[in-house]
Amino acid sequence: MINLTIVTPDQKVFEGEVTEATFPGANGSFQVLKNHAALVSALGKGNVSYTTKEGKKSHVVEGGVVEVKDNKIVLLAERVIE
Amino acid sequence: MANLKEVKQRINSVASTQQITRAMKMVAAAKLRRAQERILKMRPYSQKLTAILDEVVSSMGGELEIAYAEKRPVQKVLIVAMTSDKGLCGAFNSNILKTTSGLVSNEYKGKDVTVLPLGKKAFEFFTRRDFRINGDFFEIFKDVSYEEVRKIASFAMEGFIKREFDEVVLVYNHFRNVATQDITVEQFLPMGSLNTSGTEAKPTDYILEPSKEYVVQDLVPTALKTQFYKAVLESNASEHGARMTSMDKATENAAELLKELKLMYNRTRQAAITSEILEIVAGANALEGN
Numbered sequence: 001m002i003n004l005t006i007v008t009p010d011q012k013v014f015e016g017e018v019t020e021a022t023f024p025g026a027n028g029s030f031q032v033l034k035n036h037a038a039l040v041s042a043l044g045k046g047n048v049s050y051t052t053k054e055g056k057k058s059h060v061v062e063g064g065v066v067e068v069k070d071n072k073i074v075l076l077a078e079r080v081i082e
Numbered sequence: 083m084a085n086l087k088e089v090k091q092r093i094n095s096v097a098s099t100q101q102i103t104r105a106m107k108m109v110a111a112a113k114l115r116r117a118q119e120r121i122l123k124m125r126p127y128s129q130k131l132t133a134i135l136d137e138v139v140s141s142m143g144g145e146l147e148i149a150y151a152e153k154r155p156v157q158k159v160l161i162v163a164m165t166s167d168k169g170l171c172g173a174f175n176s177n178i179l180k181t182t183s184g185l186v187s188n189e190y191k192g193k194d195v196t197v198l199p200l201g202k203k204a205f206e207f208f209t210r211r212d213f214r215i216n217g218d219f220f221e222i223f224k225d226v227s228y229e230e231v232r233k234i235a236s237f238a239m240e241g242f243i244k245r246e247f248d249e250v251v252l253v254y255n256h257f258r259n260v261a262t263q264d265i266t267v268e269q270f271l272p273m274g275s276l277n278t279s280g281t282e283a284k285p286t287d288y289i290l291e292p293s294k295e296y297v298v299q300d301l302v303p304t305a306l307k308t309q310f311y312k313a314v315l316e317s318n319a320s321e322h323g324a325r326m327t328s329m330d331k332a333t334e335n336a337a338e339l340l341k342e343l344k345l346m347y348n349r350t351r352q353a354a355i356t357s358e359i360l361e362i363v364a365g366a367n368a369l370e371g372n
């Protein structure tokens with residue numbers, strides 16, 4: 001399980017355990033699985049999706065950065081459009 | 083001695099004023115709590131952002147050209163003055179207006195200054211006087227959101243890049259606590275150097291996508307917008323804090339005034355009764371004398 005947090009300056013959009021997460025990187029979409037190496041990536045506009053116990057969820061984000069470290073993912077988005 | 087009816091009227095009017103100020107204090111307290119919550123909500127975002135930026139910058143040894151940090155001889159200045167939309171909050175607004183006018187006529191004398199007022203009070207003040215203003219954004223305090231603030235920050239940043247401004251300064255009230263606000267004049271652009279906060283911890287060996295340069299160039303504007311947003315939130319919280327304090331004082335003053343007026347009312351009433359009794363007694367005596 002990976003711990004995922006999605007925050008914007010206004011609110012916390014999601015926090016919880018996920019098994020995988022896919023992000024719209026600036027140069028194309030990529031997926032993060034368990035034990036991914038430490039990574040910082042700039043994001044473009046696009047779909048963020050992740051799988052929790054309840055199933056798959058997704059948001060559209062605009063601009064931001066994602067940090068992956070020790071099975072913890074923090075996504076800082078400037079804007080999240082549901 | 084004042085007339086009984088007049089005093090009674092004054093008591094009523096002071097009492098109803100007190101009711102209003104008390105209600106305003108309650109409203110300001112509730113709004114203040116919400117404004118503080120907003121600041122708390124933003125904190126995880128800004129802390130994480132600073133942390134990532136720090137790590138990335140420290141891992142690349144500082145050699146980097148950032149357009150937003152370019153220092154030029156200052157000719158054109160943009161001053162962002164943050165006030166509130168409404169009054170009745172003590173010296174909150176007048177401090178900002180005074181400081182801004184001071185900046186224009188002293189520090190930036192002879193320079194080409196544009197004022198960008200945020201909040202209706204600043205807009206009205208600077209429109210009435212001989213300032214060059216940009217009044218596109220003054221209504222943000224109706225509903226503070228990152229969306230709106232981002233537009234203003236982007237406007238200032240684009241102006242800086244296009245060389246419309248050589249320096250951008252924020253003037254706002256920093257929220258120290260409910261009773262105290264500090265007037266803050268903060269340089270927004272050119273931004274200060276990206277110095278690492280000197281943490282000795284081993285930097286994590288991050289994979290940076292798509293490239294180090296890209297990540298930094300992408301993060302810097304975000305960090306600036308966050309800084310701007312923070313200033314707006316601080317100002318917003320300060321406004322409600324200032325209003326709460328001044329309304330609390332007003333309520334107290336009204337209570338004191340009421341006490342004095344009631345004393346006067348009772349004295350007047352007593353005097354009226356005494357003179358009435360005197361008249362009756364004198365009348366009775368006169369009758370008996372017959």
